[in-house]
Amino acid sequence: MRRLVKGLLLLVLAWGIVAWVGARSLIVNAPLASADAIVVMSGSSTYVERTQKAAEFYHQGRAPLVVLTNDDTRGGWSSAQQRNPYFVERARDELIKQGVPVEKIRMAPGIASSTHDESMLLKDYVAQQRFRSILVVTSAYHSRRALRSLRQSFAGTNVTVGLEPVPAGSQTALWWLRSEGWRSVGGEYVKLLYYWLRYG
Numbered sequence: 001m002r003r004l005v006k007g008l009l010l011l012v013l014a015w016g017i018v019a020w021v022g023a024r025s026l027i028v029n030a031p032l033a034s035a036d037a038i039v040v041m042s043g044s045s046t047y048v049e050r051t052q053k054a055a056e057f058y059h060q061g062r063a064p065l066v067v068l069t070n071d072d073t074r075g076g077w078s079s080a081q082q083r084n085p086y087f088v089e090r091a092r093d094e095l096i097k098q099g100v101p102v103e104k105i106r107m108a109p110g111i112a113s114s115t116h117d118e119s120m121l122l123k124d125y126v127a128q129q130r131f132r133s134i135l136v137v138t139s140a141y142h143s144r145r146a147l148r149s150l151r152q153s154f155a156g157t158n159v160t161v162g163l164e165p166v167p168a169g170s171q172t173a174l175w176w177l178r179s180e181g182w183r184s185v186g187g188e189y190v191k192l193l194y195y196w197l198r199y200g
Contacts, residue, residue, distance in 0.1 A: 022185065026145075028163070032062075038137060039067045136164075
């Protein structure tokens, strides 16, 4: 019995280490001190954490503009607006709430139905605006796939792409104890495999 308990404890410890490493491996960054614009990648329910980080960078003077992309997804009911606003609208409102002037907020045209589509959309928008650099903000567990997709899309454009994710915090260690953790970490590995097979 004692050996069984000891074995189970070792198994749990080993899994905890593997799970932590697995989560941490998804998180990357490409620091950029300043840029022509801060780009908030669309992410529906994660818009609050992403826009708050973008507003923080704006107030630090990292870039003079904040650009939003649109995933064409609606959020919950707004009693004030008497409708279900799009998440891109909620992201804009959150930026304004965080003190970013409305005239400093731009919306890239087009619908981003995937991270790859979003990267291509941003490539076209950045070319139109003649930006030389962008600082991208996304969620921690999305950062590796996002940076890979952005670098593929912007290859050969002479545009510098920086990326700084929202910190994952304590979520990294015990993500496997929550269903949301399995969606964000486990699901991200599935998406990474798909992207690798489809886009190389």
